[in-house]
């Protein structure tokens with residue numbers, strides 16, 4: 001019985017033992033009703049409590065997971081967010097990728113929500129030979145068409161693939 005008294009009122013992490021509450025049918029360990037600092041009541045195996053395996057009702061693990069997630073996010077930000085990279089024309093590199101799913105209906109022309117401008121792009125031999133932003137869709141389409149003329153003609157000559 002002394003073990004019971006010993007456990008009562010003890011703290012294990014966030015858990016404070018309230019009272020003995022039954023027995024684990026598997027290993028005959030005493031179960032203890034504990035109050036977590038968050039207010040939850042949980043019943044925990046005494047050996048798991050003493051072994052330090054259980055230190056909260058589960059809220060601690062949830063918080064740690066959240067913290068890890070937040071830290072990772074912060075870490076990524078400090079790395080220099082690649083989403084904020086801009087090309088020489090001042091266009092967000094990320095918007096180029098995003099705009100590929102969000103096109104205007106004209107190949108190589110897309111609307112960039114972030115800058116409220118129209119992007120015209122043409123890739124030639126793995127590089128952007130056209131990557132400019134315009135105030136209007138018409139201007140962007142025109143630029144794309146003009147670039148197509150130049151590079152697609154050139155392309156026919158050296159039989160390279162144009163994306």
Ligand SMILES: [Zn+2]
Pocket residue numbers: 014036037038039040056057058059060
């Ligand atoms: Zn808790």
